Amino acid sequence: MRPTHEVFNQVPPLVGHDVADDPALLAAMAQEGAGWAVxxxxxxxxxxxxxxxxxLARRANAHKPVLHTHDRYGHRIDEVEFDPAWHELMTTAVRHGLHAAPWRESQPGAHVARAAKFYVWSQLEPGHGCPVSMTYASVPALRRSPDLAATFEPLLAAPEYDFGLRPPQGKRGLIAGMSMTEKQGGSDVRANTTTAQPTGDGGYLLTGHKWFTSAPMSDLFLTLANAPGGLSCFAVPRVLPDGTRNALLLQRLKDKLGNHANASAEIEYDGAVGWLVGEEGRGVPTIIEMVNCTRLDCVLGSAAGMRLGVTQATHHATHRKAFGAYLAEQPLMRNVLADLAVEAEAAIMVGIRLAGASDRMARGDSAEAAFRRLALAVTKYWVCKRGATHAAEALECLGGNGYIEDSGMPRLYREAPLLSIWEGSGNVAALDALRAMGRDPNTLQAFFDEVAESAGADRRLDQAAADLRLELSNLDDIETRARRLAERMALVLQGALLVRYGHPAVADAFCASRLSGDWGHAFGTLPSGVDTATIIDRARPKIG
Incomplete structure (x- = not known):
């Protein structure tokens, strides 16, 4: 081979490692009662x-889903064709219980174990996490109607991925979706115009246009429509019990920025059969049961993206030389890598803590329910907001190589903004935090009770918590300050968890930068004296 074609100084593929070999994840699992699932x-x-x-992940994204509205004879079929890689990814996720295992297991820590698996497997391919997440979230909403829950919950929780349009009761397992968004409303679901007319036999006929429905080949959808008693929640199957197709017409698939493996569609209900979930006029409170579960998965998905980003960046920097030394040995790159790692550890610590709250809430703990109500809103705002910034910096650690599709980093970058938008964008999440505090003061008390568990352990955390209390006591222009408040609350909570449970080097770096203000506006601006070596070593993947 000619010398000009010699290839050297290349980074080996990042394969042959345990994605769950994550010290922050494993420590959080033990703390939240899921050590049995390690x-x-x-x-x-x-x-x-x-x-x-x-x-599999590459193929599922390279070969996007294809919509087939009609067969060769002109009959409507409304089917979406996926690459076989998608089905293999879904099969693994469902078999391992990512979709609904906690609803069929009574063991304490079941929601935490499921969250950990979702976090680990989402690092491989996040798109199929959407139907997995919605299936998990559908069960508590369906329980508002015990008869529907008795029919569908065993199949939603079954560890069987059974793709294909057939009557739900005849399948080995079901996948659920959610269909709320309309063109004129977006997050303002009360602006929905879809109607639901009672049929007299306990069912309803839905008519309307949903602008965004993710995973349209799911077996069952929870959707909002206006019944005679007001905005209500309905369970709408793709196939009716008699085997006929329900009148859900797939108009087109969305051409999205990212999330390419997952199909998202505009659909029309043309007299589609649906069954009431909960009470008429209580559609939003009913479907909020589902939204709060998927919001948790937004946090976990963003944490997974951060972990993937820092894993790729540290792996690259460990094997790539520039200017006579490995990148990981150069002080400024070490600062960047450590800063990214601190952000990632803080994200998964709070994500698993919220999963623990979900677990205890499911067993009737009202204090944990109050904590989760507020903490989830501020965490959804901040962690998901940080995901895109984190992905951009991690990509840059690979230089020009990171901008090339083969590296996998562009896929991560395109995916990152989705989780900040899904289930309520930044303003919705921040205002929801204000709403939680206004409606139930116990949420704020529960939040500060959690923070107080770390009192006295770090003066910077104590000062940040005191400053936060003072700022929350001022109600002037509070809506204008909603994002600022959500950010500060999320940071104080993350700091408290890291000080209490995290590695001392990570907690020190977090408190110095995020809470004490010794930090710039970009990653890689940690102060001098931070133990970057320890932090980076925790993030570096162990190959082989």
Whole structure:
């Protein structure tokens, strides 16, 4: 080979590692009562780190879903064709219980174990996490109607991925979706114009246009429509019990920035059959049961993206030389990598803490329910908002290589903004935090009770908590300051968890930068004296 074609100084593929070999994740699982699930999570992590799994993720995104509205004879079929890689990813996710295992398990920590698996497997391919998440979230909403729950919950929780349009009761397992958004309303779901007319036999006929429905090939959708008693929630199957197709017409698939493996569609209900979930006129409170679960998965998905980004960046910097030294040995790059790692650890610590709150709330703990109500809103705002910035910086660590599709970083970058938008964009989440505090003061008390568990451990955290209390006591222009308040609350909560449970080097770096203000406006601006070596080593993947 000619010398000009010699290839050297290249980074080996990031395969053959355990994605769950994540010190922050494992520590958080133990703290939140899911230490019993570590072996299962590690098994899934090893699978996620294989070359085969990486190829599945690539294929599922390279070969986007294709909509077939009609067959060759002109009959409507409204089917979406997926690459086989998608189905293999879904099969693994469902088999490992990412979709609904906590609803069929009574063991304490079941929601935490499921959250850990979702975080690990989402690092491989996040698109299929959408139907997985919605299936998980559909169960508590359906429980508002015990008869519907009795019919569908066993199938939604079954560890079987059974793709295809057939009557739900005849399948081995079901996937659920959610259909709320309309053109004129967006997040303002009360502006919906879809109607639901009672049929007299307990059902309703829905008519309307939904502008965005993710995973349109799901078996069952929870949707909002205006019944005679007001905006209500309905369960709408794709196939009716007699085997006929329900009148859900797929108009087109969305051409999205990212999330390419997952289909999202505009659909029309043309007299589609639906069954009331909960009470007429209580559609928003009913479907909020679902939204709060998917919001948690937004946090976990953003944390997964951050972990993937810092894993890719540290792996690259460990093996790539520039200017006579490995990138990971150069002080400024070490600052960037450590800063990214601190952000990622803070994200998964709070994500797993919220999963623990969900677990205890499901067992009737009212204090945990109050904490989760407020903490989830501020965390959804901040962690998901940070995801896109984190992805951009991680991509830049790979230089020009990171901008090339083969690196996988563009896919991560395109995916990152979605989770800040899905289930309420930044303003919606920040205002929801204000709404939670206004409606139930116990939420704020529960939040500060959690922070107080770390009181006295770090003066910077104590000062930040005191400043936050003072700012919350001022109600002037509070809506204008909603984002600022949500950010500060999220940071104080993350700091409290890291000080209490995290590695001392990570907690120190977080408090110095995020709470004490010794930090710039970009990643890589940690103050001198931070133990970057320890922080980076925790993030570096162990190959082989």
């Amino acid at each position: 072996d299962d999570v590690r098994q899934l992590g090893q699978l996620a780190g294989t070359e085969h799994a990486a190829e």
